[in-house]
Amino acid sequence: MVMPDTLAFKTARIVDIFQETAEIRSYFLSLEEEEDFQFTPGQFNMLGLPGVEEAAISFSSLAQPGNNFFMHTIACVGNVTSLIERMEIDGKLLIRGPFGYGWPTEEIVGKDILLVAGGVGLAPLRPFLLYCLEKRNQINNLYLVYGARTPEEMVFQKDLMDWQKKEEISTIYCVDKLPEYSSLLPNVGLVTHFLEDLQIDLSRALVCMCGPEIMMRFVARKLLLQGYSEKDLYLAMERRMRCGTGHCGHCQIGAKFVCQDGPIFQYPDIKPFADTML
Ligand SMILES: Cc1cc2nc3c(=O)[nH]c(=O)nc-3n(C[C@H](O)[C@H](O)[C@H](O)COP(=O)(O)OP(=O)(O)OC[C@H]3O[C@@H](n4cnc5c(N)ncnc54)[C@H](O)[C@@H]3O)c2cc1C
Incomplete structure (x- = not known):
């Protein structure tokens, strides 16, 4: 797994936007500081804007060796995502990541x-x-x-x-x-x-x-x-998430942190915890 500097923000520029449905858009982004940005299927970024909170958003594209492009597909549901929805091409987002364990x-x-x-x-x-x-x-x-x-x-x-x-x-x-x-x-x-x-x-x-x-x-x-x-x-598993680094406890399911131990879990790992719906 790629281990990022977990609290440092990077700046990502919106290269293109595609309207998927009435409430969901895909954002094609490129990192300003890194030439080569690698992540695995199922990992996620924390996305934010200066002065507002962050939202956990999964990668919806596959990383390509030697480039810094990636895609996020975002449903507009609340504070952060409705601000992102108002952004246009060339807008800048703050990102932290990649985080978590992905698909097998x-x-x-x-x-x-x-x-x-x-x-x-x-x-x-x-x-x-x-x-x-x-x-x-x-x-x-x-x-x-x-x-x-x-x-x-x-x-x-x-x-x-x-x-x-x-x-x-x-x-x-x-x-x-x-x-x-x-x-x-x-x-x-x-x-x-x-x-x-x-x-x-x-x-x-x-x-x-x-x-x-x-x-x-x-x-x-x-x-x-x-x-x-x-x-x-x-x-x-999706849970409300603040830090993405296993410190704040917002995303805890039993003994597991969705941000650090997930977000992808094998069924037996989350089955014992009563607060999941499984
Ligand atoms: C690992 C991971 C990956 C994710 N990937 C994606 C993705 O690829 N695409 C995507 O669209 N979403 C994804 N999500 C979901 C996304 O992170 C949430 O929808 C996030 O809350 C959006 O942030 P927001 O600030 O826009 O919404 P918020 O303001 O946080 O509101 C989101 C919803 O929660 C409700 N809410 C607000 N405050 C509270 C509260 N205190 N308690 C309970 N409910 C509350 C709101 O009414 C609203 O319905 C992912 C989540 C996780 C954990």
Whole structure:
């Protein structure tokens, strides 16, 4: 893992902005001070502006060796994110990071990999999915099940269409409500409903999920009942976070700090703690 100077801010310039949905935008950023900025899928930055708090935001892009570009995909929900939403190209953000342990990139060889995402939860999974596609010859089957309330609320629509056409990955997109016409042709229903149809080899399964905790709770329960083993399930946990360095305790779940021990956890690591929804 890359160990940053945890309290030092770096300045990142907004190179481009893409409106994903009515409330979610992707920001393409470049670091002013570093030529080569490396991070792993599932890690996150603390993002802020001078004089305001910070928000934890995952990388939604894959790091490329020798450059300092990265992407964050941000839902406008509160203090920091609504200020970021007002920013334009060439605006400057303060960042600290990268922080945390990411998805199990070391574990993918020979596996059937199932990615399950809900809403903006696809953002932290996107770099892992791109990583799996890069290493496609090392893994067995690759699946993405992605759900949102409506097709308009789905992020990375261009990627979704590309992935839908690729032989290397099997996709199932589903929504709660479907308008008459949708280019993505999603199914109607919850992600849990579509998990039964997948022909996954349980002896070599790896499941990574990110989305609302209620979704992850039901997905985990369903998969465990289907015979998946607990250690094959990885979940991204989100908690209110201040320092990102394991000192303030805001993000604590039992004995674990989401910022330092996570945000990606193996199911057995968080199962014992009563304050999770799992
Ligand atoms: C590791 C990690 C990665 C994340 N990655 C992403 C990402 O890639 N994209 C993304 O969009 N989000 C991501 N998040 C979520 C993001 O950090 C939160 O939504 C964050 O709170 C936004 O900051 P804000 O200041 O804009 O919102 P806040 O002002 O903190 O408000 C956020 C929500 O919390 C409510 N709230 C405010 N104060 C309190 C309080 N004291 N107690 C309880 N609820 C309160 C608000 O009403 C609002 O609904 C991530 C979180 C974590 C921990």
